[in-house]
Amino acid sequence: MKQQHSPIDGSQADVVLAGVEKRYGNTIALRSMDLSIERGELFALLGPSGCGKSTTLRLIAGFEQPSAGRVFVRGNDVTRIPSSKRNFGIVFQGFALFPHMTVAQNVGFGLRMRKLQKSEMKQRVMSALELVGLDHLADRYPRQLSGGQQQRAALARAIVIEPDVLVLDEPMSALDKILRDRMQVEIRRIQQRLKMTTILVTHDQEEALGMADRVGVLNGGRIEQVGTPRSIYETPRTTFVATFLGASNLLTGKVEGYDGAQAAISVAGRVISIPRGGLERGATVPLSLRPEKIRLCAHSPFMGKVKEMTYKGSTTYVEVDVNGVSFAISGDSAQIRGQHCEVGNLVGLEWDARDVVVLEDVAS
Amino acid sequence: MIPAYYKAPRTLLAILPLCFLALFFLVPVGYLFILSFVEGNAFGGAHWTFTTANYTGMLGDRFYIVIAVRTISISLIACVLNVILAFPVALFAARLQSVWKSVFLTIATVPLMVSNIVRAFGWVVILGRRGILNSVLQFFAPQMVLRQHLFSIQAICFGLLTITLPFTIMFLTNAVSGIDRKNIEAAESLGATRWGVFYHIILPLTKSALASGLMVVFFLTLSAYVTVTLLGGPRYKTLVGFIYDYSATLRWPQAAALSFVLLGIGLAFAGIVQLLVSERKK
Amino acid sequence: MRRMVLYSAVGISAFLTLVPIFLVLVQAFSAGEMLTFPLPGLSVKWFVRAYTVPEIRESFLFSVILAVVSSVFSVMLALCGALYVSRNGGVLSRLVTILALVPLVFPAFILGLALLFFFKAGGVNAKLGLLIAHIVISIPYAFRPLVEALKETPLSLEEAAQSLGAGPLSSFVLVTFPQIAAGVGTAWVFCFVVSFSELSATLFLAGPGAMTLPVELFSYLEFQGDQLVVAAASTAQVLLTLGMVFLGNRVFRRR
CATH class of the missing domain: 2.40.50.100 (RNA polymerase II/Efflux pump adaptor protein, barrel-sandwich hybrid domain)
Structure with missing residues (x-):
């Protein structure tokens, strides 16, 4: 395991943004961003609402295309590849569980799209559900689940396809404080067990500092600082980073x-x-x-x-x-x-x- | 506790519309039902003797079967065309921004406020012997023999779509707009193609709206007397045409029976649609 | 490719739903003597001619009066029902809801036939018959917006008024009604439009002295009357309807 991290280092990088920009008409959502996320790490994109973190996520996930720059995943240019071909597991804000499918059907959806055999599908769905501790609720519909259970189902749905990159978009925003603290620990545990490259998008500095290997602080469509939680907290580079993190x-x-x-x-x-x-x-x-x-x-x-x-x-x-x-x-x-x-x-x-x-x- | 003197006028609030609708909706329809089981006389009256002949007479007559099949086919064609057209329109409209979406919905529902007679007449203007279609055709091919485009199945279908499309578009646009955009993105990120997203996410989540849309279309087309008469002419009569003729020629029990046959067809369709929708849900 | 499919469906749908109406409006302003395309010139002479046809003039007037009167009655009846439904549960409430909404799905054509026989048996004259039919048919269009408007008005407002000493009637007039006035206005416009364009049931019930414009136009067309007169009368009808809806939107817009 590599312990030291440098901001841009191509060798181990799993996801690389090179000069990525996004404009909507005349407004610039994201200005020339360079970012490199390494294999197996949990990288948090932290910033207030409107800082461009959702845009960054949508570009990485392939829901939108950058106005300039390129996105690389494991060395391949995926800038023009649609989301459905990128093999990313995404946990959406509010979870976006399919309301007309059971938990098992939700989790199995990605495998069904990959045309897996029934038996293998069933087995992988069950093991993903076991991993998140939801195997006893496989036949429930999303509306019959509590917030925490929905969260677990969404996580299972994202990891069951064995994604190259796991993306968590404000995963805790729908949960209350106590549950949030517990899920932070749990998601971190699962992520480390699967050694999955993970991008966490959040506005909650405690969540970012507590879960991430490295944090990138965004402000006004620009990355202000990238570093370990400790380094950005103790040696902030800008006024914004100093005040946003506490x-x-x-x-x-x-x-x-x-x-x-x-x-x-x-x-x-x-x-x-x-x-x-x-x-x-x-x-x-x-x-x-x-x-x-x-x-x-x-x-x-x-x-x-x-x-x-x-x-x-x-x-x-x-x-x-x-x-x-x-x-x-x-x-x-x-x-x-x-x-x-x-x-x-x-x-x-x-x-x-x-x-x-x-x-x-x-x-x- | 609410005092009794205060409660009484409250109940009156319910009683008033209830009585009105019972007297002028339930009772007349019930009367029509009874009428369909009595023997008629030639003067618009009835011999009050029970008979099922008004129904059985139709069942045995090939003529009525042909008309019924034609009626049902036209309604089914209208349903299919509605779905084919309205779904893409709804997908298009659902992606519009909120201001444009409300502009779109306003424009799409304007035809609902225009009387059916005007909308049918619009097709007479287009398809009639001296209509716009012929003018255009004559302009491009002056030696062509002008045909009557009215009084055909196509003309009926056009007219029925004009009446029904606004409903299906409205229903489906609302339903598709109600789907969380994130659900669609989730499906995409899990590897679903555009068709996969439609089939696995959009269709199941809009099917109850689709079902109610189809039922409205079916009932509307089943009883679209004016449209069918103006655009189909005497050659393409449907069941409603005969109901009207019977009532005009004072054969009331037959008109009543035919009305309930029509209602029965509509209810059967509604039942089948409901069955399909709820079965897939399981 | 996908774009193409969407846009062509939108185009075809727009053509099917809007173009026929639009063409009627255009033809009404023709300066020619018959249906021609393109228009030989613009004029309003067909409106004048339509006006000089006594049947059309009278049926237009009758339609307006019928729509105004019937919509007032349907709004009042629907308001009674909506008030009860929004304040009470139970069987009666459900019964009112079902019965008030059923005419929406029940074919008006068959309802017209049923009412024809019923009125013949009861000796009800054509004018009253039409009034009743139009009330029944437009009640659902008033009931729905009224229930919605009332649901948005919390019961606590009325209770507050009553705790301050207002009786049931004055608390309704002074507190509840101003809250739902916009909803009542919208409901009335809906009912007016429904009655003004109603054709299916009216076909059976209209008669000499009680002829509505849509029925008059229908028989005019069936007996090969002058098409441009129909176009002009249709246009007058469409413009009046759209004008009502537009005004309704301006006047009764929600805050």
Whole structure:
């Protein structure tokens, strides 16, 4: 198993988008996208609604054709090949189970289209249903199933054809929170067992971070960042990625100079050093600092007045004003109580230098 | 609890239309049924003696059998042509964007508001001896002998399609539009061809609408007296033509019996269609 | 290939359903003396001539009056039924629904025959007979939109009005009716159109002094009357119908 991933690497790639673009009349849904998804990995396309992730999915699945660029699957150009010939298994948003067919007929549909023999078909349908734990409901109709069972049936229908690529389009959006958490684990388990190249399209960052090997964050028809869940969460490259993947303190810093490999950057009237080169002296740079990376302490260069406190059970949310700059802090409730943190009190803030991330956006 | 004085007028709300429809729908049809079993006299009255001769007389007469077969054939042809034409139209319309779809449905249903007489007359204008078709033919082939295009089975079929197509198009367009687009994409992604999608997904999901459309078509064509008379002329009479003639010549019991034969044919067709639809569902 | 099949079906269907009507409208404006194609010129003289034929003029007027009166009655009866059905369940409710919708599928031709015999036996005159027949035939067209409109109006509105002291009648007039006014209007237009173009049942029931335009046109055509007079009268009928529907759409459009 290959562990390290690089953004574009043709050798192991299962699905490759090369300069794919999609225009509808004058509106651009997708601008020149390069993407490479590797064999056996679960790749999440993450973004808000209207970011182009559905369009990307429809292009990959073959429901639409790109205005420019090419789509490759296992090295073959499939740009002009219709969906019915691509051998992709798709779990649709809302599941799209055929209402007039039983679960078994639904799952067997793809095999029937492939003109398999009755006996083999039956056996493969049953084993797919067993895999998703639905073998006892084979003769039910979709409307007689619960949301979670429909989800499993849709998954079985997609994997029974042994697809080259499994595509999950917002697979959890029709489920409630508890079921969603359980299905995430379960789908991940099945995917790893079958070692199936999988593309997950979602707007839920928890789902993407929790399930994927790699995540591609889309915004405005463009990929902003691709990387492992950890890398995109901890070192976001853009303001959008920093905020979309969770709460973040977006700060503005000014590059004062260098101290060896450490850049000295002034924030809220104090100077901090960040292990980062290549920044122009005197430039204004956007910074991101996650609220949970900040700790409260008694003494620190960053002293501020507590403006607001919200108790949230295991964690407590604190807002501190340092020289007119507001910092959001989220920390362990017990630890925060230990710092005599109360609205109006003076507290100190500290963090590790490497937790401050310099974003690439042009400061606006 | 709702007080009694308040409940009484509520029941009256139901009683009023119920009585009206019972008196002017159920009773007359029941009376017609009774009339079909009595002996008629020559003056539009009846000797009130029970007989089944009005029915058995028809069954034994080859003449009536021929007319019945013709009537049923014409209705079946209309059904088949309706399906062949309306399904592609519905597939086309279902893919239109919502604004265009409502424009389409408006245009498609406009003919329903126009009296059957006008629609039949439209075909007289086209197919008549001095009609548009002959004018066009004469323009291209001046020496050709002009034929009467009216009073033929084709003319009847054209006229019946004009009346029935808007219904089937409306029914099927609504049904096809009701199918989740994702169902079709799911089938495609699982390897179904266009024909496979139609046969396995669209057809089963629209068959109840198709069934009701066909029943409407069948009943409408069965009783399309005006269209058949104007476009078929005296040579191509169907059962309704004889019902009208009998009533005009005061042979009321025969007219009544023939009406119930017509209803029976229609109900039999409806039954067969329902049977086909529900059997495939299993 | 697939496109071709779809488009040709759309084309053929459009031809079959729309062209005959369109041609009648066009011919009505002919300046010629008989059915000719292409038109020798445009004029409205056939409308004038149609108007001068007393049978056509009178039957047109009679049709309008019959449609107006019968549609008012069918809307009132259908409204009663719809009010009951939308507020109550049970056998009576189901019975009303079935009976109010059956005339939709029952062949009007046979209903006309049944009513003819029934009215002959009961000594009902032709005008009243036609009125009753048209009410029966158009009730389903009013009943359906009214039930739908009432289902969209929550019962709680009426209950709120009654909790504030309104009686059953005033809560209906002041609260429920304004909510369904658009539905009532639409229902009335439907009934008008149905009655105005009804031909199958009317054929049996019309008689001297009670002749509707479609029946008049039919006998006119059967006895080889002047076709362009028929075209002009048909056009007047189509235009009046479409005008009613168009106006109805404007006036009774849902918010």
